[in-house]
Amino acid sequence: MSVLIYQIGRLEKGMEPINFNIKKNLEDEEGIKIKSVLSSFALKKYMLEYEEKKQVKVILAFPVSIPFNRNLVEKRISNKNIEEKNVIDKNIIDKNLINKNMANKNMPNDESGLPEELREKIKEIIEDEKEREKYFDNPKDFFSFHPHTKEADDFIVLHSIGKFSGIDFDTDITDIILEIFLDMIKRVNQLENIKLERKDLNIDDSSNLEKNIQDNKVNIFIDISSGHNIYVSALIEAARNLSNYYNLLHYFDSNKIQVNLLFSDPVFSKEETYDIHKSYIMEQNISFSSPLNSDQIKQKKIASDIYKEKIHEIDINNLLSDRYFYLNDEQDLGNLKDEKKKNLDISTKEFFVSQRKKEINFLLEKFGILFSALKNGIPLSLFSFSIPDEKIVFNCINDIVTTGSLFLSKNYLNSNQINYQSYIKVLSSLALMISIIKMLNEKNIHKDEEVSYSKLSELFVDKKTSIFNILKNEYARLLISNELLTYKKPNKYADNKSVFERTNNHWQILDKSMPFRNDYKNDTKHNDINSNNSDKNSDKDIVKNKKTLENINPRHFLAHAGFERNIVEVKKEGKELYFRYRKDALDRVKSILLDEI
Incomplete structure (x- = not known):
C-alpha cells in the first residue's frame, strides 16, 4: 500500500x-x-x-x-528590551551570546x-x-x-x-x-x-x-x-x-x-x-455517469480550455513525446519525434498545441460513444467503432497534468485564468474511459466486422456473464434480451417465419428479414433501402438511402437497443446469425449516441 x-x-x-x-x-x-x-x-x-x-x-x-x-x-528578543524590561538576567544574556556564536547557518539563531x-x-x-x-x-x-x-x-x-x-x-x-x-x-x-x-x-x-x-x-x-x-x-x-x-x-x-x-x-x-x-x-460515492454532457463533447471547444493560446508562453520541450496522435480510425498524423528540439519556435509550439487539442477531442468523442453505448444498452456499437489503447488515454492525462502545472506556475502573482471545471471534467472523463477500455478488453470486446447472436447473448443478456450486471443496469440487459428474442419468434408479416429462418448467407438489411407490414411480405416490393453489399445503387437509390438515414428516429433506435431495422445488416452462417451496422450509417449511429450521453 x-x-x-x-x-x-x-x-x-x-x-x-x-x-x-x-x-x-x-x-x-x-x-x-x-x-x-x-x-x-x-x-x-x-x-x-x-x-x-x-x-x-x-x-x-x-x-x-x-x-x-x-x-x-x-529580532525575537533584543538586548535593549531585555535591559528595559528586566525580563532576563545577565547570566541568560551571556548564555544567549555564547549560543549565538556557536550556532551555524543551518541552525536557528537567537534573533x-x-x-x-x-x-x-x-x-x-x-x-x-x-x-x-x-x-x-x-x-x-x-x-x-x-x-x-x-x-x-x-x-x-x-x-x-x-x-x-x-x-x-x-x-x-x-x-x-x-x-x-x-x-x-x-x-x-x-x-x-x-x-x-x-x-x-x-x-x-x-x-x-x-x-x-x-x-x-x-x-x-x-x-x-x-x-x-x-x-x-x-x-x-x-x-x-x-x-x-x-x-x-x-x-x-x-x-x-x-x-x-x-x-x-x-x-x-x-x-x-x-x-x-x-x-x-472522507466518504465519497461515485456513479456511472458522464462528467461531460453531449454539447461539451460534440462542440469540441473544451480542449481549448486545456491548451489555451497563452500555452505558447511556457516551456513545453519536456512535453513532446514520441507517441502518435490518433485522429481517426484509419489514420494517424505522425509523431513529433523530429520536432523535439531544445528551442522550439512559435510555429512548432502552435503545431504541438493544435495536435494536443485534436487528440483530446478525438478521445473525448470516443469516450462519449463508449459511455453512451453502455448507458443506453447499444451493444452493436461497441463492435462498430475502434477502441483506443488505454496507454494512449493515460499518456493524454499525463500531458494535461504536466501542461496545467506548468501553466499555473508561470505567474504566481495573478490568476492564470484557467478553466477549473474543464480540467476536472476532462480528467474525470478520461479516467472513466480507461476503466471502460479495461473492462471491454477483459470481455474481449473490440472493433469487428461482425458480431454473432450467441456472443451478444453471452456478453449482454446472460444473467451470469452480462456486462450490465457490473453496471447494475438491468433495464439495458432486459432491453437487449427482448430485442434478440424477437429474432427467433415467427413473424406474421413474413409467412410466420423468424429472422433466423428468413436470413441467408448474404448480408441484407434487417428490415428485409423482419418486415412489419403486410405489404412487406413480398421481398421484391421491399426496396426502401439497399444493403452496402448489393449491386451498385442507382443515383435515385443513393438519395433515398441518405434520406432514410436522416429520418432515423433516435427514440426508435434507443427503444430497440440500437437494432434499428433500416441500418442493421444481418446474415446467417450455419445456425449462427451475424449483425453489423451499414457502413454509411455509422456517422448517424455516432451522432445519436453522442446526443444521448
Whole structure:
C-alpha cells in the first residue's frame, strides 16, 4: 500500500519539535509518542515503524506569500528590551551570546528562530526588487532552504490570496485547488504507470491476486493541522476531486482510494503532548455517469480550455513525446519525434498545441460513444467503432497534468485564468474511459466486422456473464434480451417465419428479414433501402438511402437497443446469425449516441 500525506507548510519563528501521541484506533487508551516538528512527519514515522508500511511520502504545500512576513526577520528578543524590561538576567544574556556564536547557518539563531541562510533569503526578497522577481520566477529555490523540505519527500508551491508586505496576490481559490489536484494526480499516476509497464512486459500478477490488490492500493492523508483556512479548504477539495478521479479510474475493480483527514490537538506549549487524530475517512460515492454532457463533447471547444493560446508562453520541450496522435480510425498524423528540439519556435509550439487539442477531442468523442453505448444498452456499437489503447488515454492525462502545472506556475502573482471545471471534467472523463477500455478488453470486446447472436447473448443478456450486471443496469440487459428474442419468434408479416429462418448467407438489411407490414411480405416490393453489399445503387437509390438515414428516429433506435431495422445488416452462417451496422450509417449511429450521453 502506498500512502501520501499532504500538509500546508509552515514558516514561522521557533519551529521546534513537538511531542505527539498517535493511537492505533479510537479505542486505544494510550498511543505511541513521537517527537517531530510537524504532525505529518510524526505520522510518517509511526506508519513506517509501527504499521510497517513500505511506502509513505509527505508532501508539503507552501503558499507563495508566506515569506512576505516582516516579523520573520525581526529580532525575537533584543538586548535593549531585555535591559528595559528586566525580563532576563545577565547570566541568560551571556548564555544567549555564547549560543549565538556557536550556532551555524543551518541552525536557528537567537534573533529570528530561523536558520540564518533562510532568514537572509526572506530579507532579500522583501527588500530587494530584483531578488523578489527572481523569487516569483522560481519560488522552489527559496523553499529548498526551508528545514522542513529536507525532511519532506517533496513540496509544491501554491498561489496565494491577499496582500502581504505591500504585495498583492490576486488569484482565485480554484487555481489553488487545481494545482494541488494536479500534483496529486501526477503522484498516483506514477503508480498506475508501473502497472501499465508490468502489463506491457506480460508480468502475471494473478498468482498472488489479493496481495497485489493490497500493494496497489493508495491511501491519502490530508493533514489540516496547519495553514490558513483558504489553503486547508483547497487541500480538502483537491482530495475530494482526486478521490473521484481515482475511483473512476478503477470503476470496475476493487482498487479504490481512501482519503483520510488528519489533525492534531491545538498546540499551546512545547512541553505538552498532543494527540494526532487520523481515523476520519472522507466518504465519497461515485456513479456511472458522464462528467461531460453531449454539447461539451460534440462542440469540441473544451480542449481549448486545456491548451489555451497563452500555452505558447511556457516551456513545453519536456512535453513532446514520441507517441502518435490518433485522429481517426484509419489514420494517424505522425509523431513529433523530429520536432523535439531544445528551442522550439512559435510555429512548432502552435503545431504541438493544435495536435494536443485534436487528440483530446478525438478521445473525448470516443469516450462519449463508449459511455453512451453502455448507458443506453447499444451493444452493436461497441463492435462498430475502434477502441483506443488505454496507454494512449493515460499518456493524454499525463500531458494535461504536466501542461496545467506548468501553466499555473508561470505567474504566481495573478490568476492564470484557467478553466477549473474543464480540467476536472476532462480528467474525470478520461479516467472513466480507461476503466471502460479495461473492462471491454477483459470481455474481449473490440472493433469487428461482425458480431454473432450467441456472443451478444453471452456478453449482454446472460444473467451470469452480462456486462450490465457490473453496471447494475438491468433495464439495458432486459432491453437487449427482448430485442434478440424477437429474432427467433415467427413473424406474421413474413409467412410466420423468424429472422433466423428468413436470413441467408448474404448480408441484407434487417428490415428485409423482419418486415412489419403486410405489404412487406413480398421481398421484391421491399426496396426502401439497399444493403452496402448489393449491386451498385442507382443515383435515385443513393438519395433515398441518405434520406432514410436522416429520418432515423433516435427514440426508435434507443427503444430497440440500437437494432434499428433500416441500418442493421444481418446474415446467417450455419445456425449462427451475424449483425453489423451499414457502413454509411455509422456517422448517424455516432451522432445519436453522442446526443444521448
